[in-house]
Amino acid sequence: MVVDASRTTFEPAALAVLSRLYGAGAPAVVELIRRTGGCTSPIRLAGESVAVSARSGAVLARRSTRSEAPGFVLAACGNRRTSRCPPCSERYRRDAYFLIAAGLSGSEEKGVSTEVASHPLIFATFTAPSFGAVHRRVVDAGGGSRRCRPGGASETCEHGIPMRCLERHAVDDPRIGQALCPACYDYQAAALWNANLGALWRRTITYLPRELAALGGLSVSALRSQVRVAYAKVAEFQARGSVHIHAVIRLDGPDGPETAPAGGATAQRLAEAVARTAARVAVTVVGPGGRELMIRWGSQIDTRPITANRDAGDGQGAGVAGYLAKYATKDAQLGGGLDRRIRVEGVIERSELTEHARALIRSAWTISPRWAHNLGFRGHFLTKARRYSVTFAALRGVRAQYRAQADPWLTEIRAKAIGDQVVIRRNFRYAGPGLSPAERAVAASFRASEMVAGNRPAAWRNTRTLVGPAGPIARSPWVPRAPRQGSAP
Ligand SMILES: [Zn+2]
Ligand SMILES: [Zn+2]
Ligand SMILES: [Zn+2]
Structure with missing residues (x-):
C-alpha cells in the first residue's frame, strides 16, 4: 500500500x-x-x-x-499492551514474532542455528481447570453454534439457580465467561490458580524429561546426555478470567540448538510426554485464611506436532509464531481485568468491570494487590528457555545498531577512527x-x-x-x- x-x-x-x-x-x-x-x-x-x-x-x-x-x-x-501504547505494542509484537519464529526454523541473521528446523517440535495448549459453571460458546465440528449448557431442567445449585442455559451465545455475547451462579463460582481458587501458574509451569518443564525418559526406556541422566528441552510460551486470558498457556516446545541435542537430539526423540513422543506430565504435575499452595489448594492443569491439554516446513513461506510455522506474538501483546482486559495496576482498593468497586471480573479481582487483591488488575496472574506474558532462540534485549540491540548506522554523528566518528x-x-x-x-x-x-x-x-x-x-x-x-x-x- x-x-x-x-x-x-x-x-x-x-x-x-x-x-x-x-x-x-x-x-x-x-x-x-x-x-x-x-x-x-x-x-x-x-x-x-x-x-x-x-x-x-x-x-x-x-x-x-x-x-x-x-x-x-x-x-x-x-509498553507491551495495545491498549496503552499502540506503536510500542506493535514493536513488541514484531520482536515477539521474530523471537518465536527464530526458534522454529533458526535464523542465521539473529544467531540461532538453522539446525533447529529439523528438531522435534510441538505446539501445546495448557488450560485451567473449572472453577464453576460459566456461560460459553460451544461450536460443533461444522461451525454451528450449540446450546450453552443443555442440562436437565431440574438441575439447580444450592442457591436455587438453574445450572442450565439453552442459549446459543454469539461470539460477542458479553455473558460468555460469566458465572451462572456467582455464589457457587470459586473465585478464590481461580485467582490462586492464576497467581501460581508460573510455579506450575516450572514444575511441568522440570518433570517433562522424566516422562520423556520413561517413554524411551531410559534413566533421566541418560536422557539428558541425549536430549534437552527448549520452549517459548505465551499466556492468554480466557473470557472467564483464567489464563491458558500456549507453548512451542522443542527437543535439542545435549549441547543445545546446534546439536541434533538422539533418534528416539520424535515430536509424537514429545507430545505424549507433555500430555502425561501435564496430567500429573501439581503445586500445593496455601491461600488467604490458610486454605490449601492443589494447583493443576485442566483436563484439556492439546498437543500438536509441527512437522511441516516451518519457514515463514508455508504458513504453518509462521502461523504459530504470529498467533503467539499476537497474544503476547494482549492483556488481562480479555479476561475482564484492567490494563494498569490498582493502587487503591476502592478502584475495584469503582471501575467499569463485569461482576464476574470484579469478584475475581477482589480475590486476587487478597492474594497480592500488585497483580489484582491482572486477575492474580503475575504478568509474564511471554517467557522462554534461554536456549530457545534470541532474547528481546538482543533484538533491541540489533535495532539500536541499525539506528546507529543512520546517525551522521556516529558515521563521522567511525570514518575518522580507521582501524579502531x-x-x-x-x-x-x-x-x-x-x-x-x-x-x-x-x-x-x-x-x-x-x-x-x-x-x-x-x-x-x-x-x-x-x-x-x-x-x-x-x-x-x-x-x-x-x-x-x-x-x-
Ligand atoms: Zn510507547
Ligand atoms: Zn449461557
Ligand atoms: Zn449457586
Missing part, C-alpha cells in the same frame, strides 16, 4: 504551538516524536553520549543534549515526563500515519521529505498539510 500523503497530516495548529515553544528547535522535537513511532507516553532524558576509542580509551567526541536543541531526547515507553573500534558510553538521566498537548497531537498524527502505512517497518516504506515549521527536517513518509489561509502564523 502506498502512503496517501494527503491523508497523513499534522495539525497545523500543533506545529504552530511547537514553533512558539521551541523556536528553531521545533523540527527537532517533531523528529524526536517521530523516532518514538508516536509513543503515547514517552519520557524525556537529558545527558551526553561519549565516543571512546576501544584501543586507547581516548575520548573521540562528545554530544550533549545541553548544546543541542531542544535540550532533551525522548525515550519510548515500551568506537565505543559509545551513554549517560542520560530522567528529565521529565510525557508530552505537552501539542506534542501529543503530533504523536497522534504519527500513529495515524503508521496505520495508513499498514504497519510496515519504516525502512520498507517510501519516504518523503517532511517539511516542518522551519524547513526540511527529516526523511519521513509523512507530509504536513499546508496551513489553511489565516490559520497559522
